[in-house]
Structure formats: structure tokens, C-alpha cells
Amino acid sequence: MSAMDQATTRTTPQPPGGPLRFRADIQGLRAVAVALVVADHVLGWPHGGFVGVDVFFVISGYLITALLLRELASTGRISFRDFYVRRAKRILPAAMVVLAVTVAVGYAVWFLPRANQSALDALAAALFVENWHLVAAGADYLQAQGPESPVQHYWSLSIEEQFYALWPLLLFAGFRLLDLRHRPGRLVWFISAGIVVSLAWAAYRTSTAPTAAYFDTLARAGELLIGALAAVVAGRAAVADRLRPGLSLGGLVVILGSAVVISPSSAFPFPWVLAPVLGAAMVLLADPPRSTATALLTNPVAQRIGQWSFSIYLWHWPVVVFGLAMFGSSIEVQLALVALTVLLSAASYRWVERPVLALRPRPRYVSGWERRRGTGVLLPVTVAGVLFVVGVAQFLGPAWLRGADTTNAGPAVSAPGERPTAAELAEQVEDALSADSWPADLTPSLDGLGPEQQAEEMGTEAPGCRNTVTEIDDPLVCQDGLADAPRTALLVGDSVAMSWGPTVDAVFSGDDWQVLGLGYASCPFVDVAVAPPAEPPGFPDDCAAAREITQQFIEETEPDVLVLSAGQGYFGNFVSGSGSDGDSEAAIDEWRRGLESTLEAVTPHAGSVVVLGNPPLGIDPRECGTRLGSPEDCVRSIGRGFPDKSEAEQSAVESLQAAGADVTYVETRELFCADGRCPAFIGSVLLRTDETHLTAAAADMLAAAVREMVPARVRS
Known part of the structure; x- marks a missing residue:
């Protein structure tokens, strides 16, 4: 400055x-x-x-x-x-x-x-x-x-x-x-x-x-x-x-x-x-x-x-970014960071700024050009x-x-070993919460974590199918399995839904199935008006138009199974203001009514509908993971938004079930957390690429547990 x-x-x-x-x-x-x-x-x-x-x-x-x-x-x-x-x-x-x-400390x-x-x-x-x-x-x-830059x-x-x-x-x-x-x-x-x-x-x-x-x-x-x-x-x-x-x-x-x-x-x-x-x-x-x-x-x-x-x-x-990442945000740490900042600044002024400012310029010849006009x-x-x-x-x-987040996604690292059942997964969650060191074979590794480790469906170019709300004329659509397969499963929603792509592919695998995907970033396929903070003012209208395109695609495709999912970050970002004043009941009610409206619109055009809950928000492993820390630094407690959203979705599904619709809700809490705490890895698999999105390896690993929660009549 x-x-x-x-x-x-x-x-x-x-x-x-x-x-x-x-x-x-x-x-x-x-x-x-x-x-x-x-x-x-x-x-x-x-x-x-x-x-x-x-x-x-x-x-x-x-x-x-x-x-x-x-x-x-x-x-x-x-x-x-x-x-x-x-x-x-x-x-x-x-x-x-x-x-x-800052750069040297960053690499250390x-x-x-x-x-x-x-x-x-x-x-x-x-x-x-x-x-x-x-x-x-x-x-x-x-x-x-996402992680904040120390030189921002x-x-x-x-x-x-x-x-x-x-x-x-x-x-x-x-x-x-x-x-x-x-x-x-x-x-x-x-x-x-x-x-x-x-x-x-x-x-x-x-x-x-x-x-x-x-x-x-x-x-x-x-x-x-x-x-x-x-x-x-x-x-x-x-x-x-x-x-x-x-x-x-x-x-x-x-x-x-x-x-x-x-x-x-x-x-x-x-x-x-x-x-x-x-x-x-x-x-x-x-x-x-x-x-x-x-x-x-x-x-x-x-x-x-x-x-x-x-x-x-x-x-x-940089003192704040490094300090909070390594030592947390207690008041003692905050005061220590202020003191360290003052100490470094005094030294910088004394031995860097002042000596250079005190240098006298050498006499120089002023050219005729500079003397002229x-x-x-x-x-x-x-x-x-x-x-x-x-x-x-x-x-x-x-x-x-x-930076890395702007590159095109490459091949993701595959999950090691077999896909655990729900019971086995629960045991592995407990083990991860008590771990004092990262697994030696962590997949993907923290040194290799990047957008290329997300699901293929998260790509913004083919074969990906994560669109923006302005791309409604000819949106990208993912396809897995045989194009002439007798049965079709269709995954729709926002980027969180697309990160479930490997899970859905595995649940509906075999020669009888093809799996399609259509998603819009930051735009849930739920009939609510949302305004994510980073999006421009016209986003709610653009998102509504994108939902109409998705609805049209569903009506044209008439899938045997429709899977929809959405992230939890919309709670608190409704255009109506619901939940922004701490009134969670208003937010729950708005999401419930919006999902009911969506399900009523799609159930006549799909054999079965599966509402797949979202992974609870975690801590971005790029931010919490340090060479000097432990997995405990990346453990996150379940926040208010997750149970609110789950309650709203469960209520909406039950309402449609009471009306005779073939709709199933898949609750995801036990897949990721125990006693309200959620680790950053399970087994030897790193769960997220950021706060919200699953790694492709994690989405694949979770497939068997999710499959157990989908009725056999739906996936057979």
C-alpha cells in the first residue's frame, strides 16, 4: 500500500x-x-x-x-x-x-x-x-x-x-x-x-x-x-x-x-x-x-x-493465513498473530524499507529529450x-x-480395494475419526489433489456434463454404458449431483443400463429461487430457465430411474430471504415445497425417482491439510444446513409417497459421519476435492453402500 x-x-x-x-x-x-x-x-x-x-x-x-x-x-x-x-x-x-x-513457507x-x-x-x-x-x-x-491465497x-x-x-x-x-x-x-x-x-x-x-x-x-x-x-x-x-x-x-x-x-x-x-x-x-x-x-x-x-x-x-x-491453518482460530492464537505481525513489520521497516529509502540517488544526466516537451x-x-x-x-x-482449478480435468485416480458395505463404511468412519496420521496410501494423495480428481461428470467439456446456467441451448450431456441399453438412469442437479456420477454409474451398471447426466453449476433442480453470493444478479432467472431445459430433457428421455441431488449451500441464499435471519423453519419449508413441486412435475415422466442426499460439507483438504498437521485438523462437525435440508427432503418424499408416487430418499449422514463429526477420508480414500465435491475415488467407493439404500425394484 x-x-x-x-x-x-x-x-x-x-x-x-x-x-x-x-x-x-x-x-x-x-x-x-x-x-x-x-x-x-x-x-x-x-x-x-x-x-x-x-x-x-x-x-x-x-x-x-x-x-x-x-x-x-x-x-x-x-x-x-x-x-x-x-x-x-x-x-x-x-x-x-x-x-x-511467503512462497518459501508455503512449500514448507x-x-x-x-x-x-x-x-x-x-x-x-x-x-x-x-x-x-x-x-x-x-x-x-x-x-x-476454497483456500485463501496468502498474497491475495x-x-x-x-x-x-x-x-x-x-x-x-x-x-x-x-x-x-x-x-x-x-x-x-x-x-x-x-x-x-x-x-x-x-x-x-x-x-x-x-x-x-x-x-x-x-x-x-x-x-x-x-x-x-x-x-x-x-x-x-x-x-x-x-x-x-x-x-x-x-x-x-x-x-x-x-x-x-x-x-x-x-x-x-x-x-x-x-x-x-x-x-x-x-x-x-x-x-x-x-x-x-x-x-x-x-x-x-x-x-x-x-x-x-x-x-x-x-x-x-x-x-x-500471510501471517493470518498460515497461522490459522496451523494453529486454529482461538483468541490466544489471534492475539499471537497480531503480535507476530507487528514484530515482523517493525523488523521489515528497520532493515528493509528504511535503508532503501535512505539511499541517495546518483546525479544523472538529463537528456535533451526529457528536457523537451x-x-x-x-x-x-x-x-x-x-x-x-x-x-x-x-x-x-x-x-x-x-492456477490448477482452471485446467481441464484429466483422468482421476481409481479407488483402491473393494467398495465397502454400509456397515463396513460405518466402522471405517470411526477409524478415520480416531486416526492421528494420514494413510500412507491415501488416494488421491494430498500432493496430487486437484480438479482432475473429480468425477468425469464434473468436467465443463465433453465427456463432462457440468454446464453453466447460460448454456441452455445445447447443454452437455454425459453418457455411460451402452447407448442402446433397454433401461436408462438419468442424473440431474447441480455440481454436487454431478460429483455423484461414479456412484450412480456403479449402482445402475450392467448391459441393461445406460446412465445419462445433465447438471448446471450452482443451480439446484429444485423449484426454488436461489442467489449464490458469487453469482451475478441475473442468476436466479437464468437458473429457472436451466431447470426448464432439464425438465424438457426428462420429458423427452422418460428415464426408467431419475436421480436428483443438490448441495446444501443454498440454505441462507434463497431470494426470498428464508433462513437468512436464523429462521431455519422457513428455509426448511421453502426447500420442501420446492422439491415437492419438482417431484410432482417429473414423476409422470420417470419410472422411479431417487432423491440422493448430499455429502455433508467438509473442510477443504487443500486448506486444512498441512505437512505439520494431522487428519484431526480436517474433521468437521455437521452444521445446521445439513439436517435442515435432509428434513425438508425427507418430508417432500414422504408427501409424494403418500400420493402413490414411486420416490425414494437416500439419507447420506451415516455414509460420512459418526456422532455428528465427519472425517476427511474413509479407509484410504480422500473424500473431497474441496468443501463440497467428492473425489471420483470416493464417489466410486461409496457405490455399494448407496446401492443398499436404493430399493431392488428400482435398480434391478
């Missing part, structure tokens, strides 16, 4: 070219911003502590623009070379040290899939395109799913450097083309136009692609430009001395209040980002004398934290061009740049 630059702290724009002086309140504002971020990430409160990053953006825009304006006012030009050298001295040493240490602590992913993330961070890397990989900073926080640093690749050039061009040096009033309109464009884009992106909007450089540029506008206005607007402390205190209250009021579910960045941004601008414009009202910003502790804030920001997130514009154009190419490569380059 370059807003924490100690050198730029000493810049206060009077009129451009005015004197420089140290502003303790800005140093303290950095401390408040980084404290909010660390408190959110380590302690989990305030839930909107991530707005500290937005405060940093405003500070950065204010200070950097102030320096550029002063240079333009005094010399009529900008030395782009000197600007980028200053940026490199400020940013690179500490940032690269943290990246190197984690198994290869997560360690390799962290190394790829670090590469994008080092190239200052981490924000686009995260967008390309489908990450969601506020609704994180570099997205903000990437946005700043992308902005500063062009901002000096744009400011210089504005001074020349709009004659801003002699008509400074135009500078306000020049910057304001940029703010309007950025906010309009932020509003559009937040409403259409909220995940991408969070990391979007153009959507965030307005925050830096608001800081830039404050730098201009501060030198032109007069604020009465008696009002300055109140204005500063009011801005601080707005920032702290926004951190409490805003939550990960708030529309962000637009419009909620305006609260902390305007609060920060108020503090910057106030420029008050030291007083009781500004003590929170100017006290010695705040000054020291502000001084270390860049290193604190860099170190805190162009003043070396080739440099910022080149820097911006390189960042653009590297950013685009995150989307259009080879899949490995984005």
Missing part, C-alpha cells in the same frame, strides 16, 4: 509549489486504516474493516498528486524516471521480501496443490496484476470459497501501481493540453470527470459482476482520484481554523462508522465505498492543528503504527503497456497462469 509512503507524508499542497511539512494526522490515518484491515482479518470484527484499503487509496491519491502538482508548478514538467524510481524504492523491497518468504507447510497455487499468485503479485489474476481465477474477496491482499497494491502507470502522464497531458498551469480551475473539472467515469463504471460493474467489480482498476480509480481532488481543493478552499478539528473528527467518525455498518454482503464498491472515501477526504481537507479532537490520530502509538503500516499490511495476511513520455507508456499485456495474459494466456 504505497499510500503509506513516509516521504510523501511530508507533502501538504498549499497552492502548488507551496512549502512541505509533516502532517501527523495523515500518519495517524494510516494507522487507523491498517488497524481496521488487520482487526477484520485477524479478529473478524469490524466486519467492514476492509474499508481501510479504501482509506489508503484516498491517502495515496492525495499525497502522490500533491507531489506531482508541486513538480509541475515549479518546473512545468514531470520527471517520469524519477517518479518510477521513487515508486520502486518505496514498494519493491518490502513487497518482494514478503512474497519470497502446504501440500503441492496449494503451494503451487500460492506461487502462481505470488508471480501475479510481483508483476502487479494480482487483481486481474484473481478476477480471471474467479476469486471473491468478500465471499471467499496484493490486489490493492496492483491497482495502485496500475493507476500510477498512467496518472502522472495524464496529469502532465492535462497541464499541457488544457493549460492547467494558468487556468487551475480546470484541474478540478479534469479530475472530477475522471471520478464520474470511475464511479459510473463501479456502479455498473457492482450491479452486473460484483466479484470482478471489487478488483476492477477502473472501478477503484475514483477513490484515488477523490484523493487527488482533495489535494487540489486543499490548496484553494479555505476552512475556518475553528472548524478544522471538527471536520477531522467527523471524517474519522464516518470511517469508523462505515467499518461497522458495511459488511461483506453490502453492495461494494458502489455505492458503499463512498462512505469511507468521503470520510478520508474530510480528514485530509481538515488539516487541523494538534488538539484533543485529533489525539486519536496524532498520539505516539498511532504515529509508530502509521510509520510501519506498509509492512503491517504486507505481513498481516515530451519529457520522456515513452517510459510511462511502456510501463502501462507492459502491465496491460501481463493483465490480459491472466485471461487469454495459458490456463496454468490462473
